[in-house]
Amino acid sequence: MIAPHHERPEGWLTRLGLLLRGALIGLAEIVPGVSGGTIALIVGVYETLIRSAGHLVRAGVHGVRALLGREGARHEATHHARQVRWGAVLPIGIGMLAAVVAGAAVLEPVLEEHPVESRAVFAGLILASLVVPARMVGGRWRAPEIVVGLLAAAAAFVLTGLPPAAERDPSLPLVALAAAFAVCALVLPGVSGSFLLLTVGLYEATLGAVNDRDLVYLGVFVLGAILGLGLFVAGLQWLLEHRHRITLVVMTGLMAGSLRALWPWQDDDRTLLAPSGDVGLVLLLVAAGAAVVVALLVVEARHERRHATTAEHVADVLDPD
Numbered sequence: 001m002i003a004p005h006h007e008r009p010e011g012w013l014t015r016l017g018l019l020l021r022g023a024l025i026g027l028a029e030i031v032p033g034v035s036g037g038t039i040a041l042i043v044g045v046y047e048t049l050i051r052s053a054g055h056l057v058r059a060g061v062h063g064v065r066a067l068l069g070r071e072g073a074r075h076e077a078t079h080h081a082r083q084v085r086w087g088a089v090l091p092i093g094i095g096m097l098a099a100v101v102a103g104a105a106v107l108e109p110v111l112e113e114h115p116v117e118s119r120a121v122f123a124g125l126i127l128a129s130l131v132v133p134a135r136m137v138g139g140r141w142r143a144p145e146i147v148v149g150l151l152a153a154a155a156a157f158v159l160t161g162l163p164p165a166a167e168r169d170p171s172l173p174l175v176a177l178a179a180a181f182a183v184c185a186l187v188l189p190g191v192s193g194s195f196l197l198l199t200v201g202l203y204e205a206t207l208g209a210v211n212d213r214d215l216v217y218l219g220v221f222v223l224g225a226i227l228g229l230g231l232f233v234a235g236l237q238w239l240l241e242h243r244h245r246i247t248l249v250v251m252t253g254l255m256a257g258s259l260r261a262l263w264p265w266q267d268d269d270r271t272l273l274a275p276s277g278d279v280g281l282v283l284l285l286v287a288a289g290a291a292v293v294v295a296l297l298v299v300e301a302r303h304e305r306r307h308a309t310t311a312e313h314v315a316d317v318l319d320p321d
Contacts, residue, residue, distance in 0.1 A: 015091045018045070018088055018091035018092050018095065019091045019092070019094060019095040019098075020095060021040075021043040021044075021045055021092060021095065022091060022092035022093060022094060022095025022096040022097075022098075022099070023095040023096065023098060023099040024039050024043060024095075024099070025039045025040050025043070025045075025092070025095075025096050025099075026095060026096035026097065026098070026099030026100045026103065027099045027100075027103050028192075029096070029100065029193055029194060030099075030100055030103045030104060030107060030194055030207070031103075031107075031122075031125065031192075031194060032122045032125060032126065032192050032194045032195040032197075032198045032203065032262075036192075036193065039296070045088065045092060048085055048088050048089070049089070049092065051083075051085075052083075052084045052085050052088070052089045053229055055080045055081070055083040055084045056080070056081070056084050057226075057229055057230040057234075058076070058077075058080040059077045059078075059080035059081040059084070060077075060226075060230065061230065062074070062076040062077035062080065063077040065077075100210060101210060104207045104210040104211050105211055107207055108204065108207045108208060108211055111204055111207070112204075116264045116265060116277065116282060117264075117281070117282065117285055119262045119263070119264045119266075120264045120282045120283075120285035120286050120289070121285045121286070121288065121289040122195070122198070122262050122289065123259060123262035123263070123264065123286050123289065124285065124286035124287060124288060124289025124290040124291075124292075124293075125192075125289040125290070125292060125293050126192070126195060126255060126258070126259055126262060127259065127286070127289075127290055128289070128290035128291075128292075128293035128294050128297075129192065129255065129293050130252060130255055130256055131297070132297070133248045133251045133252040133255065134248075134252045136248050137244075137245050137248045137249055137252070138244075138245065141249065145245065145246065145249045148246065148249050148250060148253065149249045149250070149252055149253035149256075150253065151253065152249070152250045152251075152252075152253025152254050152257065153253040153254070153256045153257035154257060155253075155254075155257065156199075156253065156254045156255075156256070156257025156258045156260075157257040157258075157260045158257075159199075160199045160257070160258050160260045160261040160270070161260055161270055161272075162270070170201075170202055170205050172216070172217075172220045174200075174202070175202065175205075175206075175217060175220050175221055175224060176220050176221070176223060176224030176227070177224060178196070178197055178200050178202045178224070179220075179221045179222070179223075179224030179225040179228060180224045180225065180227050180228025180231070180232055181196055181228060181232065182194070182196045182197055182225070182228070183224075183225040183228040183229050183232075184228060184232050184236050195255075195258070198261060198262070199258045199261045205217075206221065209221070260272070264282050264286075
């Protein structure tokens with residue numbers, strides 16, 4: 001007897017929906033200023049991805065301990081591996097990968113042929129994104145926090161002004177280190193991982209590696225991302241839990257100072273130049289980039305309000321008194 005198949009389309013529709021969600025996150029990850037974490041939050045898979053990533057990292061750590069003969073490590077590795085929501089993580093991951101490959105093929109020639117216009121759009125994206133960590137601090141900033149934020153901004157301004165010597169032929173350790181820090185952006189909605197790559201001069205190199213199928217570069221990048229997920233993300237989560245305000249203050253300052261890297265008019269050594277050419281078009285592109293982020297923030301706010309309203313309704317039903 002053949003089993004009923006009326007549930008199969010629903011299963012495939014669910015997987016297709018997860019693929020599309022992953023594609024949206026992947027597209028966000030390759031556009032500086034648009035946070036993949038924010039998109040994951042909006043489409044409802046943020047907690048699933050973060051929790052599954054945590055279990056996956058713990059499974060890997062215990063797997064290594066098992067290979068070293070540690071007692072009980074194999075059981076722990078299996079336990080954490082089973083906690084990963086593979087049915088959701090795999091289609092989301094496939095969608096992200098497909099979007100990154102397709103998006104990189106489109107973005108690389110645009111960056112090469114229209115650098116001023118590209119930086120203008122990215123600057124607008126980041127400028128509007130500053131409101132996310134600044135708002136997440138909670139309440140008015142105190143005077144010491146303003147000082148810390150300004151110091152962080154000054155440090156980022158100086159660092160992003162250094163000539164990007166590694167941009168054309170980056171060393172593999174630098175690639176791994178940059179990937180480790182960039183993956184931290186997944187933890188905090190509003191922070192863009194590709195923007196971090198852009199500020200250290202590895203954004204175009206990474207797009208080129210994706211388009212050229214440079215397996216050595218990409219392998220090192222993935223390894224660095226995995227290490228960052230296991231080391232830095234755990235530390236960042238601890239800071240956000242125990243030093244919430246000051247961590248977000250520093251992040252806001254770093255993002256603000258890093259805007260120097262996106263000044264539309266600059267030479268190959270990152271020396272800032274005076275505005276030239278069609279300044280009106282550049283300003284329009286900055287505004288367009290900012291509008292994209294503002295629209296995302298509006299959608300996110302509505303999503304959170306709807307979720308809060310639903311939760312309150314359920315609570316009232318369960319406990320009418």
